[in-house]
Amino acid sequence: MNNNLFKILFQFIGLILLQVIVFDNVHLFGYVNPYIYIAWVLLYPLKSERGLFLFLSFLLGLCIDFFSNSGGINAASLLLIAYLRLPLLTSLLRKVDLDFLLFHVSSMPFVKLLTYISILVFSHHIVLFSLEYFSFSNIGIIVKHTFLSGIFTIVLLFISIQLFSPRK
Template structure:
């Protein structure tokens, strides 16, 4: 889905967000790799989504610890519902920005397009965050366990 010719929300971030933290990183990287390969083969993007998703997958835990300000994060008890709305939106925005930045840097692969890379990264990150927050609010339960 492209809006105005360049805004393309990356719903694939939901796969990384919803993947359980208590699983080991190796199985997560393997699953994200195959998910990214399938995504790239259907979108004919040459592997840029796979590279960006793998990087996001790899740095997800340190970013979660930083944004939720929880250095001793217990992976077995972690739930997104235990935290407020703003930290969740900041997490999604950060992951979306990093993902979009990697995608556009690999797509353009030239410093001369820095303005275009930053503009598209910023607009797509905001729109992706908006769409992912809507998806999360629709498809997640609000009851605490």
């Protein structure tokens, strides 16, 4: 087993623990809650097998659901953004920039990185909160929670990527 596998496993377990122990207990203004476990999808290596990545993303969401007692909504929303990640990256970056063996999100230009994080976070949150509230009568609550939790999550993810990613 190589070093990369241990790094991925450490991130997997670490993000579950961070989300469940720390961030699930952060409720700014009563309803703003960061979802830091999305970093798994953002940082997972592109050169890996896509089927395994989708399975592990679903498993991560299922673990979060298990600890949060949320019935599969995290698994569904994380699986969606895991599926959307590669098409999004190929549309944001030129083929030259998207070298599957050497690519890392920290090497992306600021605007493209912010766009990448924002699209995936808001996609995740709109599915998550839509499944949680599951009613058109709650559309205002869904939009409010998606926007406010999304902004907070984007800021935390962007700072985390800048602090903990290898330098160019």
